[in-house]
Amino acid sequence: MISPINWIGNLCIYLCLGSSLFGIATAYSSSRSEKEVQLKRARMAVYVNFFAMTTATLAMMFALLTNDFSVSYVANVGARETPRFFAAISLWSSLEGSILLWGWLLSGYATLCIYCYRNDFKQLMPWVIVTLLSLGVFFYLVLAIPANPFQSVYPVPDNGPGPNPLLQNHWLMSLHPPMLYLGYVGMSVPFAFAVASMVTGKLQDTWVDVTRRWTLVAWMFLSIAIILGGWWSYAVLGWGGYWAWDPVENASFMPWLTGTAFLHSIMVQQRRQMLKIWNLVLICTTFLLTLLGTFLTRSGVLDSVHAFTESGIGHYFLVCIGIALIISVGLIVWRAPRFKSEGRLDHPLSRETAFLLGNLLFVCFCFVVLLGTLYPLIVEALQGVKVSVGEPFFNQMTGPLALMILFLMGVGVAIPWKRGDPKKLLKLLVWPSLLMVAVTTLSFVLGIKKGFVLVTIALVTLSFSIMIFEMITVFITSGKLFSAKPKRYGGFVAHIGILLIAIGVVFSKNYQLDNQVSLKQGESFQIGNYKIQLEKLYANQEPQRFEIIARTEIFKNEKPLSLLNPKLNFYANNREPIGSPAVYSTITSDIYLTLMAFEHDKFQATFRVMVNPAVSWIWVGGGFIMIGVLISLLWPKIEEKK
């Protein structure tokens, strides 16, 4: 018997396909005839999509929670013994489910956007709807044909294999994928506005503000997703790091870089009517990179630790990327003469120049990451040999770029728009520079001898103090802080987040202590100031897994500090155990303990013990970025209401 979930799901997908095509047709005709009725119908189609996708997603959630194994997706990722929390989040643990989530989020974003501007942008909206619904058609097609989660399975199995063990090993997996998709999918709204403005040839100032806001929201989610992804990697994979320049990590980082460039250069457009075409290029690039990211992650073309899936879905994505690329390039080339900039650079020493240089750095950064990621593909296609591009390449290439960005982040803030005065600038930089010298010297005296780390400390101090001095001056003169210029000071808070991350990254990369040690019960091991002692090695049976736990106690200068329980988890359908490292986190450093192997007959365990300095600064920095974005997005609204 076919489960009702199967037909509800498929019905919803076909309803989405049909209503999208109807919406595209009516929106197109409304753009020609300017009939309000047609536009209303197109909006209706968007709402229907959202309703249908929500129903389909809820139906899938219901099937996952009730173990309805007649639904193909549940048969692939479900298991009776999986705890309910992990059963629910396994909605995005596999290909079909994540495309479903993607489609749902896309319909949600589209609905929100259409509803917010139901009375605005009369000329743009038909094309925004056409673009968003066309994207929808692509995802609904993928859901209907190559990645259909609602197929019926016969005979119905008694149980399923359960989700990928890596994904059910940590609660962070409940947050990282939805955040990533909110970031990725969110970039479709600015793209839709870009396409609409190019087709109609309209590029008003209100458009600029709208696009900036939507990009900011998507960018915030993308930032959170990248940080949470690093955190998950750190807390689950047991190698003591958070970033490996893995193709899939790069896939999410590239749109972040171009998105960041856009958020800065759009300000130049708002202020000075410059860089209009460049901004359109950045929006389109960012959007295309989100598609490329999904393609790299979901097609399995790159040999990656994250490549969970290998399927024919890659061809669909290649076609979609190709079409989007041709349309973007075509529209930009066609409209470039019309969107000529009215403003021009007045002086080399100006905020515009700083933004422009920053933009170049971000784009170069993205270019380096892109080529490093795709190089193995190119070589394999041309020469038939398998190669990989090592981590040192990325580190050596991006290190100097990152330092230059840090420098611009501070000094750019100090330079005014239009024309800077070198004397004023020097006067402004006196205190921050003195502070920079002092902090760097102090760090050197305290034992930091590595050149790259010292330069980073210097630049971070410079940027940080320029922003803080600026904020204090504003606070003293006006008595207001964020309400004075919410966008600007929200930006500062986000920048402080970036500075914290920079410190966390250079310290943890340069001063990590790493050791492997084998201990019998009762034996101990000294690393830095810390002593690690194995108390007991024992096993524990849970419904969904079998755990081997090494209970260890950490001492600092002979004083007991904490108990840590690194584990190896055996899942019924996986022969490889999945490790759960244990971390004792402080502001200055983390003690990171991974159970690597054990000899059960000798009660002996082999550990990897690491001391990772300043890693928690990275997570805190992520929090600052989020707060900064929220200040610059929400504060003006709060002020208006008062």
Add this chain to the structure above:
Amino acid sequence: MLRALNSKWAGFVLAILVILGGLSVLFFGKLESNIVYFVTPTELLAKGDLAYEKPVRLGGTVKKGSIEWDPQAISLKFLLTDGSKEIPVASHSTPPQMFQDDMGVVVEGKLFRNDSFQADRLMVKHSNEYRPPKEGEKPTLLYKDLLK
């Protein structure tokens, strides 16, 4: 079209070209020294003198009965084979818990003049052919003595 490009734009384009040019020189220089080739023992040994002391990824299977693991010294030795040729591999890192004979592995490191491969990293190749553990391989049975 050309006339439309005023001198300012020409300067801008030139600057971008110079930057991109410089970047690509740097880029391909660094790339050259950071590429790691993926080879099998036969391919590596066929390189002759060129095989030594260059970072590579070596892939193959663990030869039956060749694993020597000393947990106290954290020293792992085994023979990596592709069916025709084999290379002794030494590593100072802990093997994964399920590391065993006939398993597909990829090691990253260098081949030295004494014909021994020093591995910095050992990766277990997850077989595409999925097979759940059999009754005798179940951890509950294997490690029963650790259950409280």
